[in-house]
Amino acid sequence: MAELRLPHRSPGARKAMDVFIRFFSVTSATIGIFFLCWILWVVLKRGHSVLSLSFFTSAPPSPGEGTGGIYYALVGTLKMTGLACLMGVPLGLLTGVHLAEFGRHSWFAAAVRFCVNLLMGIPSILVGLFAYTVIVLSVPKHYSGYAGAFALAIIMLPTVARTTEDMLLLVPDTLRESTLALGIPRWRMITGILFRAARKGLLTGVLLSISRVSGETAPLLFTALNNNYYPKNLGRPTANLTVTIYNYAMSPYENWQRVAWGASLVIMAFLLGITVLLRTLLRERSHR
Amino acid sequence: MSFLTRSSTHRLADRLFRWLTIACAASTLLLAGAILWNLIANSWPSISRFGFGFITSTQWNPVKSEYGAASSIYGTLVSTAVALLLALPVSLAIALFLTSYAPPWLARIVGTCVELLAAIPSIIYGMWGLFVFAPYMQKTLQPWLARLPGPLFSGAPLGVGMLTAGIILALMILPFLTAVMRDVFAMTPPVLMESAAGMGSTSWEVTRHISIPHGMRGLVGATFLGLGRAIGETMAVTFVIGNSHRIAGSLFAPGNTIASTLANEFNEADSPLLESALIELGLILFAITLIIQVLAQLWLRSLQKHQAR
């Protein structure tokens, strides 16, 4: 029998391509890790020297001389984020409830879902611009922590709404049915049973939204500005971490720049911690 | 006890609760509408003054009160394009690494690391970019790139500029793209992959001919969303793009983006017209993200329909 002659493609070239891709993928992974380590290292190296307990409890230093801390900025950020949570979380939660529990088929819910996605995708600086036109520009023109909190709340809302919807949809319908079958009214079913069944997921959503806003600078630039005084009330420009970092980093004073790096380290540690926490929460979910 | 004894309190509570959720849900509609409306209303002085020419004019002259958006739009598009060009292949490769090449324990570590890139706030990218990465660019990478022919890599190596901004943006959207691509690859039915591998395909060929076409729609959706992120990124870009209103052909040249112009100039805007022009820039950015969002959502919806079948 004559040997079949087939137009074989050279296996060598195919193998080489495979090896190249393999190499490229390992390199890419290395690049990702490399940059992560580089950034972490830089922040750690430049930020750790100022870190001490007094860094958290003292007022900002005066330009050019002396040491100081981020006490005011920390308090301002906490206050604004807290207020933003108070506005954004309930709104987002109930929006998510509507989407998952009442609006599976309605056109209204479809429109809301679209807007939630749109709000998720809006650049945060535009949210700041919006808060500026709505709150700061109200007569008389005044920058305030309230405007900042309002902007942060707008950023939190869609994140909370989306995760809430997703997490509630993971709860099986049989749980809904068996709750209703006991004669439990629908709102009690949602708040008492479904929220509890999905509590880890809902917590994930809230943490996710907090992590989204706590590193945000852009929405505060035109709203809360910054301040060198203790943020007793939010009716005035309010000290906060991120804008402080921005201003101090861009300043010519070396002691301010050190504070900026220190504050960056604080924020970064917080965000990395929250991200790892979120990962574990989500991992637990997928394991069940 | 009869059925006719309505416990109307429960019904009322149910109805109230439902309306409460409707009101909250409606607030998102209201917000989206209000944002659009406010941007339009506040940029009206600029719109009526400059008309359509605003988009094409490269002027940015506070002294003569002449403003145009062209340089900001150009910078936004170019820096985003650079970011996508860099991030797409790298994230694809990382996703491939995570799903097919790395052993599970390594994949977990690498996956976490890449995810942590997303946890770093944009202002830290900016500081690192300005104080550490830009000097490195200036001393090492740019002189090396300058040896390449063509106008893209010409001019003085300043460190800051379009290219630096693009690279940092790429880093910032990398975790996001990787996550979506990994999901897409993980969704490829194992049967398909196994049968392809059984035919003697190398693992790249399996990816190339099975996973990528199978997940193409998902990948495109991811690209849209990554685009949406990069295009409005503010702080990191503001630090490293150089903030110049000039359009230059070289990627080494400083430039600006819509977001960085806003961040830089809005608080210092002393004339109402400048403020209005800046808000119109914001409106343009909003329009761009809106278009990307709509396209992405339409695309993803058709994807869901496609998968449902």
Added chain:
Amino acid sequence: MNQTIESIPHTTVSETVIDDPILSAQDLCFWYGNSQALFENNLDIAPRKITAIIGPSGCGKSTHIRVYNRIFEQYRGQRASGRVLMDGLDLLAPDTDIITLRRRIGMIFQKPTPFPMSIFENVAYGVRLHFSFTKRELEQKVEESLRAAALWSEVKDLLHRPGTALSGGQQQRLCIARALAMSPEILLMDEPTSAIDPVATARIEELMLELKQRLTIVIVTHNMQQAARISDYTAFFYQGRIIEFGPTARLFTKPTHPQTEEYITGRFG
């Protein structure tokens, strides 16, 4: 498919007359969107007896009993017509109070669905909503319900463990306890033992025979032996219609309809 339906005799046999039924479905029809799933069902449920509903998969058994507590209403496009009388009133009427209806008619599902809370709270949760008990009375009620569900001895020291930590059979009895705590008059059970091992099934069957002293049970089952063992009456459903209804002993030994016979002898379904 229409062909087959036409070929089934339309006269639903009711030689078996139930005196004083606790529930009475009359001309009950049901639609999922545009597709009709139940056709003129007429069925009387005898008080304090166990009525079994059998029939091949997809014949409308679940659909039928899901009308009784109107649980179907939370889904779009599902609708019922006809009447279901209880106390001489139509429970499908719009002004029926669903909360009370569902307190009086409990339901147990195929898969146990413990609430994400402690065993005690699982039972107490609904009780608190429907009754105003003191703490002491509530504890009594919970204990009584767990005893009635034959679960007390197993969990009395674990009341504060999560309900989800129990075994499948225990979870199902927890769900029964939860339903019993509402003091229902009727218990609807949709294949309550199909996800549970034989030993646990035997316990639940025993339990049902005990409960029969106090309340009415309607059970959907695929298990012919189970229906024969525990039920007093049996209804055979086929393609959305009730083909035959009668005392269990009679229906299993002398079925009058060929379909019934074919089904119980295992020739189809």
